[in-house]
Amino acid sequence: MSELKSNPMRGQPADEAADEWPLWEVFVRSRSGLDHKHCGSLHAADAPMAIQLARDVYTRRQEGSSVWVVRSDQIVASDPADKDMYFDPMEDKVYRHPTFYQLPKEVDHM
């Protein structure tokens, strides 16, 4: 973290960052039955405000029937530096795709 704070490219002194509203990630479900999809983020002081502003910012064109928000700092993400180690080994394992089976016609959309 100390490395991030000292990075001049962040362009924001630490005390100013403390004044900012926290960041929230926004997930919108377009129709009942579909899943919530990540669509962006916003700043809000607390959860009720985040829900309202998510509604205002991300569902203006009938995109949504339900909204989720979650504090960005509550999301645990994989480290980009681990990308090679984590994901490259799967490149040559096509047998993990279920593409070698004949599906019955009745089973659509698999």
Add this chain to the structure above:
Amino acid sequence: MAAPSIQVEQAPSVQYVLRLADTALILGQRLGEWCGHAPVLEEDIALANIALDLIGQSRALLTRAGQLEGKDHDEDQLAFLREERDYRNATIVELPNGPSRPGDFAFTVLRNAMMATWFRLLWERLRESSDAELAAIAGKAVKEARYHQQHSSDWVVRLGDGTDESARRLRAALDALWRYGAELFDSDAVDVAAAANGLGPRWADLREPWLAEMRELFDEAKLAMPADSAFRSTGKTGVHSEHMGYILADLQFLQRAYPGGAW
């Protein structure tokens, strides 16, 4: 050549609908002034959304007012080509976005909360209007007003129950605004006639439920309920504050200078 003004036949039913239409139109125009100037980007979009909802409501109402008038005036002519005295909005919505300086956020959210509560109560009753068109407009608008009320009331509580500075600004806003609220609850021949033929409620009938909701909101926001005011603004009869002409200059310029201009 500049577009000439239109004259509006002020039958009571036309006036009743025009009062609502103009109150929504002018508040929408005032909120539009926030576009690009709100304290944070997210709220900028929220305020613009509310403004657009109000202008949408106004368009539907102006169209209906034109039909009731029966002189083929459409929404654009009614919005852009009337003289100041023919606008029938309550004065509270034409006040600038702050008593001492434009861009007063506390003033804006408090006025929005007062007006959204009033509109919501009115729309709820207008769903039962004897005029099917007005009832249909109300059915759609009541959902919008409910959200406007939630969003602006939340801000009133945040500011009132926030820091010393935010509470001070909210109290100043209340001092400036409260006396203009009284006009929203006086009845006259126009709304008495509307109540008699089922077009819509008397404005006076909204007073008690509105005060009850304001009291609840102010309690939560740690605001003292102000005393009743003897002052009466008169915008709904066409007699406006000194601010109205400036709004109309903004609102009307294009249609006056380029009659029928569209894009």
